[in-house]
Amino acid sequence: MANLIFGGIQTALTALRAQQQAQLVADHNVANANTPGYTRQEAVLGTRSPLSPVAFDRGSGGAMQMGQGAQVELTRRMAYDFYDDRLRTELSVEKQWQERADVLRHVEAMLPEKDGSGIADRLSEFWSSWQQLSTDSADPAVRRAVRDAGVRLSQSINERADGLVNFQRYQDARLGRLVEEVNQAAGRLSKLNERIVVAFKADNQPNDLLDERDRLRSQLSELTGSTSYIQNDGSAVVSIGRHVLVARDRAQLLQAVNPPVTAAPAPPAVPPAAGGAAPVPAAPAPAGTVSGHLRQLQWEDGQAAEVKMGTIGGLLVGRDKEVVARINALERLSNTLRSEVNAVHKTGFGLPPANTTGQEFFVGNGAAQLAVNPLLEANVGGVAAAAATASPGDGSLALKISQLESRLMMDAEGTRVPAGTEALGATRTIQESWADAVAALGADAVRAQRELDSHSMIVEQLTTQKDSVTGVSLDEEAARVMRSQRAYQAAARVLTNFDQMAEEVVLRLGMVGR
Amino acid sequence: MRVTNQMMYADVLANLQAHGKKLARLQVEAGDGKKLHMPSDNFVAMGDALTLRGAIQSNQTYLNNISTAREFLSASASAMDGLATIIQSGLALVVRSASDTFGATERETYAKQVDNLVQEAVNVLNSTHREQYVFSGFKTTTQAYTAVEVQKAIGSAKYNGDAGLRKVEIERGQTISMNVLLSQELPDLKIAPARMLSTLVNLRDALRKGGAPDVNFQIGELQGDLDATVRVIGDVGGRLQRLTATQDRLEKVQIGLSNTLQTAEDRPMAQAVLALKEEETVYQAALATAGALNRNTLFDYLR
Numbered sequence: 001m002a003n004l005i006f007g008g009i010q011t012a013l014t015a016l017r018a019q020q021q022a023q024l025v026a027d028h029n030v031a032n033a034n035t036p037g038y039t040r041q042e043a044v045l046g047t048r049s050p051l052s053p054v055a056f057d058r059g060s061g062g063a064m065q066m067g068q069g070a071q072v073e074l075t076r077r078m079a080y081d082f083y084d085d086r087l088r089t090e091l092s093v094e095k096q097w098q099e100r101a102d103v104l105r106h107v108e109a110m111l112p113e114k115d116g117s118g119i120a121d122r123l124s125e126f127w128s129s130w131q132q133l134s135t136d137s138a139d140p141a142v143r144r145a146v147r148d149a150g151v152r153l154s155q156s157i158n159e160r161a162d163g164l165v166n167f168q169r170y171q172d173a174r175l176g177r178l179v180e181e182v183n184q185a186a187g188r189l190s191k192l193n194e195r196i197v198v199a200f201k202a203d204n205q206p207n208d209l210l211d212e213r214d215r216l217r218s219q220l221s222e223l224t225g226s227t228s229y230i231q232n233d234g235s236a237v238v239s240i241g242r243h244v245l246v247a248r249d250r251a252q253l254l255q256a257v258n259p260p261v262t263a264a265p266a267p268p269a270v271p272p273a274a275g276g277a278a279p280v281p282a283a284p285a286p287a288g289t290v291s292g293h294l295r296q297l298q299w300e301d302g303q304a305a306e307v308k309m310g311t312i313g314g315l316l317v318g319r320d321k322e323v324v325a326r327i328n329a330l331e332r333l334s335n336t337l338r339s340e341v342n343a344v345h346k347t348g349f350g351l352p353p354a355n356t357t358g359q360e361f362f363v364g365n366g367a368a369q370l371a372v373n374p375l376l377e378a379n380v381g382g383v384a385a386a387a388a389t390a391s392p393g394d395g396s397l398a399l400k401i402s403q404l405e406s407r408l409m410m411d412a413e414g415t416r417v418p419a420g421t422e423a424l425g426a427t428r429t430i431q432e433s434w435a436d437a438v439a440a441l442g443a444d445a446v447r448a449q450r451e452l453d454s455h456s457m458i459v460e461q462l463t464t465q466k467d468s469v470t471g472v473s474l475d476e477e478a479a480r481v482m483r484s485q486r487a488y489q490a491a492a493r494v495l496t497n498f499d500q501m502a503e504e505v506v507l508r509l510g511m512v513g514r
Numbered sequence: 515m516r517v518t519n520q521m522m523y524a525d526v527l528a529n530l531q532a533h534g535k536k537l538a539r540l541q542v543e544a545g546d547g548k549k550l551h552m553p554s555d556n557f558v559a560m561g562d563a564l565t566l567r568g569a570i571q572s573n574q575t576y577l578n579n580i581s582t583a584r585e586f587l588s589a590s591a592s593a594m595d596g597l598a599t600i601i602q603s604g605l606a607l608v609v610r611s612a613s614d615t616f617g618a619t620e621r622e623t624y625a626k627q628v629d630n631l632v633q634e635a636v637n638v639l640n641s642t643h644r645e646q647y648v649f650s651g652f653k654t655t656t657q658a659y660t661a662v663e664v665q666k667a668i669g670s671a672k673y674n675g676d677a678g679l680r681k682v683e684i685e686r687g688q689t690i691s692m693n694v695l696l697s698q699e700l701p702d703l704k705i706a707p708a709r710m711l712s713t714l715v716n717l718r719d720a721l722r723k724g725g726a727p728d729v730n731f732q733i734g735e736l737q738g739d740l741d742a743t744v745r746v747i748g749d750v751g752g753r754l755q756r757l758t759a760t761q762d763r764l765e766k767v768q769i770g771l772s773n774t775l776q777t778a779e780d781r782p783m784a785q786a787v788l789a790l791k792e793e794e795t796v797y798q799a800a801l802a803t804a805g806a807l808n809r810n811t812l813f814d815y816l817r
Contacts (some may be wrong), residue, residue, distance in 0.1 A: 116554075392652070
């Protein structure tokens with residue numbers, strides 16, 4: 001009899017414990033309601049194994065097993081790997097487009113063409129200054145206007161080329177930081193893998209470590225588009241392309257390295273002369289060749305790493321394709337402008353008495369260095385407007401230069417068609433060709449933004465679906481808390497009841513007639 | 515489907531973000547009245563807008579060219595008018611001096627008048643417009659004619675200019691020459707100033723030598739010069755008319771182009787403000803929804 005009473009107390013105690021544990025799990029859920037990557041947990045209650053019937057009377061009811069109360073059998077992690085994997089894949093695509101869209105937005109801001117501020121307007125000004133010179137070729141003020149229009153045009157091209165090249169350098173630096181982030185995450189994941197394997201071996205349920213593991217997997221996917229799977233021991237294997245990044249407790253690191261310099265070495269800085277004159281700074285690399293000096297990704301073991309998705313994938317496409325395309329468009333513009341204007345300008349004559357001829361109007365190699373010939377900057381009389389010597393009123397050469405504005409010489413891709421074949425392949429003027437490049441930039445930016453929007457939508461939906469399984473609902477947790485609370489109160493009552501029974505046995509039994 | 519806290523807040527944030535973005539965009543559009551800011555706003559329209567702006571600019575240049583050419587041609591025309599007046603005065607003098615009864619003093623008076631005309635003619639031939647010699651071809655800084663003196667009087671004039679026709683583009687591919695070439699050596703010569711001078715010089719010298727000049731001959735010569743001058747004035751007038759016609763057309767085209775550009779890049783203010791108001795309402799609704807989320811949970815009822 002006493003056995004049964006103390007057994008009852010024991011059973012009620014298991015109930016108290018189990019409900020307390022369930023409350024703690026709900027508490028943990030509430031605490032992490034807003035933690036990113038947290039997976040909701042649930043205490044799964046079960047009965048303890050019953051006591052065998054041997055100890056009891058075998059009455060008419062047959063052998064009866066005695067229940068031993070409740071216990072928390074496991075704390076279940078409400079994960080849904082299918083959504084997780086799809087979400088990670090989509091995230092890596094979304095991040096790639098996000099980076100590309102960001103790059104294009106920056107580039108758009110760097111090539112402003114809104115009313116009156118763009119290269120197109122500077123070009124128009126330049127051509128019309130030559131037109132004006134053709135009507136008034138001896139007027140020094142008009143000549144200065146031509147020079148200034150040339151300076152403004154070349155400067156606006158320089159500024160944009162410089163901006164793009166600097167942006168490329170910034171991206172290069174950013175690549176280094178992102179690679180560092182990848183390596184840190186990979187390092188953390190490899191250590192975490194080890195702890196998870198140990199925990200599983202000890203028959204523990206390392207739910208929070210698993211959350212952290214999945215968070216790191218997502219982070220690596222977002223950065224590099226890596227894929228991953230879980231091994232039976234609970235550790236994650238992450239790979240980028242066909243190369244493993246993390247396996248168990250080993251992480252292979254990524255490196256952003258400068259490519260071997262194959263081009264001619266930079267000119268050595270000229271040592272200061274004996275007189276103490278300032279050293280001549282080495283000439284900066286021409287804009288078009290900058291991409292050759294950008295850092296490339298490789299693995300620790302020296303193999304080239306191919307990262308196509310994720311933020312890094314997007315950054316590489318942005319740096320090596322989108323920005324380069326705009327730099328090339330500027331290069332084509334400035335080179336065509338320089339060679340076409342110079343070709344005509346060289347045949348002309350400046351003002352008497354010097355009657356200079358054979359001079360270039362534009363000098364400088366590449367978009368970053370395009371400039372008006374310093375000789376003309378110093379002396380506008382050298383600007384060639386006349387087709388013959390000693391003809392101050394002859395504006396026919398200026399007219400010829402201004403007519404370059406409407407000359408079809410570029411193909412639809414923005415390339416100068418070989419001289420002499422304009423009738424066959426040239427469909428665009430210099431100006432139209434630049435407008436094409438601007439429109440193409442807009443089209444690319446729109447495309448990137450649309451791709452980003454559509455993938456963001458998918459990510460959003462998948463996140464919602466994932467959240468609906470793994471996320472915490474406060475009302476739900478409140479209901480669980482209430483349920484556990486009530487059960488806890490009931491168990492406490494039962495315990496009190498058995499306690500009274502025990503009191504009866506211990507204090508009052510056998511006291512008849514006393 | 516279970517609804518979780520993160521889902522609700524993510525939804526709210528996404529909505530606020532989306533509407534906030536639209537609102538910001540509309541604010542910019544209503545602020546400057548433009549719908550094209552970046553190529554990606556509408557890359558087709560942006561390409562068009564750039565081409566249109568180029569066309570408007572070059573049209574404007576053509577309009578400027580037209581007014582420059584008109585000024586220069588007008589200057590030439592008034593110089594030619596001056597020449598015509600001189601020739602007419604010469605004609606009048608010839609008619610008056612044709613009388614035998616003139617004494618040496620009167621003839622000298624007439625000769626002086628003719629000499630004045632000769633000097634005046636040289637001055638007119640050296641007319642300038644904004645410090646450029648009108649009749650010296652490309653050599654606008656060189657005096658067009660220098661008088662050559664014979665016995666202390668102008669005997670002839672020497673042309674110092676060249677055969678340069680100053681072409682001005684007045685619309686794409688259309689040029690017009692804005693100067694008049696008078697020099698005798700030229701194949702397309704319409705008037706011969708040297709000859710005209712020599713007629714006047716001959717008249718003067720004949721008056722000085724005494725005896726009546728060959729009136730009929732002089733009248734015929736001067737009449738021929740006058741006709742040629744008037745022809746050139748007519749040609750210049752024709753060119754001026756062509757300039758005016760082109761200007762009228764270009765101005766109309768300019769208006770058309772500006773309208774097209776406005777359609778491509780401008781956002782009508784009423785439309786922009788209306789859209790802004792609409793979006794503001796939606797944004798406020800999204801904010802109100804977000805506020806409603808902060809309602810009680812079951813936790814508030816736990817004892």
